[in-house]
Amino acid sequence: MTGRTYEQSKPLMTPAQTAALDAQRRRARLGHNLRRGSIYALAVLLAIWILLPIWLITTMAFSTPTDVRAFPKHFFPIPFSTQTLDFFLNTQGILNSTLNSLVVALLALVISTVLAIPAGYAIARYLFPGRDAIRLGILSVRAFPIVVLAVPLAVVFIRLGMFDKVHSLAMMHAALTLPTTILVVASVFTSVPREFEEAAQIFGCTRMQAFWRVVLPLAVPGIAAAAILTFVLSWNEVFAAILLTISNRTLPAQILYTLDKSGDPFKFAGGFFMLVPSLIFIFFIRRYLFNMWGQITK
Amino acid sequence: MKKFPVTPYLLLLPSMIYLVLFFAYPMVQSLQLALRREGQFLHLRAEPAPEAAPVGTLEMQTEVRVLDRLRTEEVLPNGRTRPIYWFQVEAEDAAGSTIQGWVSQSNVFIESRTESTTARVVSGETTQEWTLDFLRRMVTDFRFGSALGTTILLIALILPLQFVLAIIMALVLQSQIRGSTIFLYIFTLPLGISDLASGILWYSIFTQRGFLNSFLVSTGLLDQPFIFIQAGNQGWMIAAIVLAEVWRATSIVMVIVVSGLQAISRDVIEAGEVFGANLWQRLRYIILPMLKPSLQVALILRTILAFQVFAVVVALTGGNVITVLANETYRWYDPARFNNPNVAASYAGFIMLLSLGISMFYLRAVRSQEEAEKAL
Numbered sequence: 001m002t003g004r005t006y007e008q009s010k011p012l013m014t015p016a017q018t019a020a021l022d023a024q025r026r027r028a029r030l031g032h033n034l035r036r037g038s039i040y041a042l043a044v045l046l047a048i049w050i051l052l053p054i055w056l057i058t059t060m061a062f063s064t065p066t067d068v069r070a071f072p073k074h075f076f077p078i079p080f081s082t083q084t085l086d087f088f089l090n091t092q093g094i095l096n097s098t099l100n101s102l103v104v105a106l107l108a109l110v111i112s113t114v115l116a117i118p119a120g121y122a123i124a125r126y127l128f129p130g131r132d133a134i135r136l137g138i139l140s141v142r143a144f145p146i147v148v149l150a151v152p153l154a155v156v157f158i159r160l161g162m163f164d165k166v167h168s169l170a171m172m173h174a175a176l177t178l179p180t181t182i183l184v185v186a187s188v189f190t191s192v193p194r195e196f197e198e199a200a201q202i203f204g205c206t207r208m209q210a211f212w213r214v215v216l217p218l219a220v221p222g223i224a225a226a227a228i229l230t231f232v233l234s235w236n237e238v239f240a241a242i243l244l245t246i247s248n249r250t251l252p253a254q255i256l257y258t259l260d261k262s263g264d265p266f267k268f269a270g271g272f273f274m275l276v277p278s279l280i281f282i283f284f285i286r287r288y289l290f291n292m293w294g295q296i297t298k
Numbered sequence: 299m300k301k302f303p304v305t306p307y308l309l310l311l312p313s314m315i316y317l318v319l320f321f322a323y324p325m326v327q328s329l330q331l332a333l334r335r336e337g338q339f340l341h342l343r344a345e346p347a348p349e350a351a352p353v354g355t356l357e358m359q360t361e362v363r364v365l366d367r368l369r370t371e372e373v374l375p376n377g378r379t380r381p382i383y384w385f386q387v388e389a390e391d392a393a394g395s396t397i398q399g400w401v402s403q404s405n406v407f408i409e410s411r412t413e414s415t416t417a418r419v420v421s422g423e424t425t426q427e428w429t430l431d432f433l434r435r436m437v438t439d440f441r442f443g444s445a446l447g448t449t450i451l452l453i454a455l456i457l458p459l460q461f462v463l464a465i466i467m468a469l470v471l472q473s474q475i476r477g478s479t480i481f482l483y484i485f486t487l488p489l490g491i492s493d494l495a496s497g498i499l500w501y502s503i504f505t506q507r508g509f510l511n512s513f514l515v516s517t518g519l520l521d522q523p524f525i526f527i528q529a530g531n532q533g534w535m536i537a538a539i540v541l542a543e544v545w546r547a548t549s550i551v552m553v554i555v556v557s558g559l560q561a562i563s564r565d566v567i568e569a570g571e572v573f574g575a576n577l578w579q580r581l582r583y584i585i586l587p588m589l590k591p592s593l594q595v596a597l598i599l600r601t602i603l604a605f606q607v608f609a610v611v612v613a614l615t616g617g618n619v620i621t622v623l624a625n626e627t628y629r630w631y632d633p634a635r636f637n638n639p640n641v642a643a644s645y646a647g648f649i650m651l652l653s654l655g656i657s658m659f660y661l662r663a664v665r666s667q668e669e670a671e672k673a674l
Contacts, residue, residue, distance in 0.1 A: 039475055040475055043470045043475060047481060047484045050545070053502075053503065054487070054499070056499070057498070057502055069507065071511070071523065072511070115316055118309035118310070122307075122310045123306075126303060126305065143598065143602045145602055145649055146606060147608070147627055147646055147649055148325070148653075149320070149324050149646075150646075151631055151639060152325070152330075152331060153320070153327075154639070175316060178317060179317070236491070236492030236493075236494075238492065238494050238609045243628065243631055252494050259612065259613060267501065268502055270498065279490060279491075282483075282487060283483060286482065286483055289489065290553060
């Protein structure tokens with residue numbers, strides 16, 4: 001509409017000029033659509049790049065063991081079968097190690113969340129000498145190499161009689177995610193307006209009550225996201241797990257340890273089985289991913 | 299004067315103690331393991347008495363000649379006595395010189411205390427000493443060079459691909475096409491996927507009876523399946539690892555880049571458009587320079603993680619023909635294989651040094667560039 005009024009306000013244009021202008025505008029729109037289209041094509045292509053391997057392993061997990069070994073392989077799980085997954089789940093040690101993985105991940109989640117909530121609150125709400133130094137320190141150990149910690153910790157754990165225990169591994173996983181969890185929790189607390197807390201205190205709450213009744217409930221979704229991230233990391237972590245446990249292996253450690261002795265159906269079903277919880281959890285925390293990794297040392 | 303705030307420190311204290319326990323303490327332990335050796339040495343004494351002055355040291359298992367023996371008696375708590383022999387022995391020490399001195403029977407293995415003329419040193423005092431032996435053993439191991447080389451090669455191949463792909467993904471998301479939330483979810487999916495799972499996924503593609511061969515043979519591009527993963531095909535093995543890592547770990551870079559992009563004001567980019575900058579010019583002169591802090595963080599994070607690449611390599615190639623630093627750390631530690639935590643700790647320390655060094659390098663490189671720009 002606006003375009004037409006603009007045209008009408010210029011009565012001096014000859015019909016030829018108007019036609020030329022129209023053509024130019026059409027070209028511009030075509031160019032715009034083309035660009036949109038190519039961005040769309042690119043997005044779809046990238047999505048296929050991500051999804052294709054996941055689809056392939058899913059196909060394998062739901063094919064019969066015979067089809068898994070067959071060549072050439074099918075692109076669709078036809079005939080559909082849960083035999084391969086059944087076989088994997090009934091392999092000795094898998095159920096046990098899955099249980100271990102769950103216990104380790106849940107323990108790690110609890111430890112790191114319980115420690116991170118007060119620390120995150122302190123960083124979000126208080127100004128104190130050394131605050132920036134502590135924040136920077138936490139940021140820098142966020143990427144601390146697991147490989148470097150696992151060997152000495154294994155030796156220390158052996159000395160303390162804590163080797164090959166599920167809770168020792170959980171403590172280590174909690175340590176690995178604690179820095180990230182503190183930073184996320186701090187940013188979540190920062191996003192809760194301070195006025196809410198002050199209002200609660202005006203209405204007679206102590207600082208502690210204001211925290212419990214006002215701030216914490218508002219921060220729960222963000223804290224849950226950080227906790228889920230801890231769970232996923234622990235569920236996925238394999239290097240420390242294989243060093244720190246022998247008879248109480250977690251699922252990835254068990255799969256890695258038996259990898260060279262096992263056939264393709266076991267491997268593919270195992271790959272799929274490890275994948276599923278992560279995919280679900282990432283869906284729930286996708287909004288918070290930028291909170292977690294977007295923070296930059298500045 | 300303002301009261302010194304105690305509360306925040308109290309709130310932070312548990313976390314700080316925990317982090318020190320699990321980061322600082324193991325680091326010290328790691329150094330101990332890599333650089334200190336527990337050794338046993340036997341001191342020969344000038345007189346047949348434990349307090350006598352030492353006249354030389356012998357290593358464990360040294361054969362000694364018995365020159366003389368002395369029978370002493372020890373009184374037990376119940377009042378009885380038992381004989382204790384001291385031997386005057388002669389032996390060659392570690393440096394090759396012959397030394398003489400007295401040892402107690404408790405430190406040597408001897409057939410007969412009264413008759414044998416030779417004995418063997420079996421115990422002594424435990425000492426700790428600085429040593430470079432474990433480091434030397436790591437460096438001279440024939441797999442060290444290949445592990446270091448492969449790790450660096452992987453970083454050199456993976457990181458550029460990852461950053462280009464991550465920036466493309468971020469720009470696609472940023473262009474706000476319809477359904478971009480779905481694309482965001484899909485692009486971030488690999489964040490939750492472990493390196494082991496990713497290795498298995500790509501193994502299903504590259505294995506002899508895998509999807510790639512299925513595709514190539516069914517479309518007639520190949521007559522027979524090609525064995526990508528085998529000892530002679532190191533190029534293909536590296537390619538498979540690179541693809542698996544680019545597939546899995548690009549998401550983290552993308553998330554950091556997207557957060558960086560969101561921080562750039564749209565006005566700046568639109569101003570570029572108004573002045574007629576094309577996509578490449580906007581990228582080169584506006585977006586990338588403003589993304590520099592984010593890219594720096596992503597680069598440090600990814601490099602440190604890349605030095606630890608492990609399960610992908612093992613899942614895809616078995617970890618024998620192709621090896622990386624983290625795999626060597628595991629092999630040296632593994633009780634079923636080398637069972638040598640000291641050399642494993644040396645590897646761990648080496649990885650730590652590399653990670654630290656590269657982080658410092660990135661930080662300095664970026665800063666000095668900024669200073670140079672300011673000076674201009």
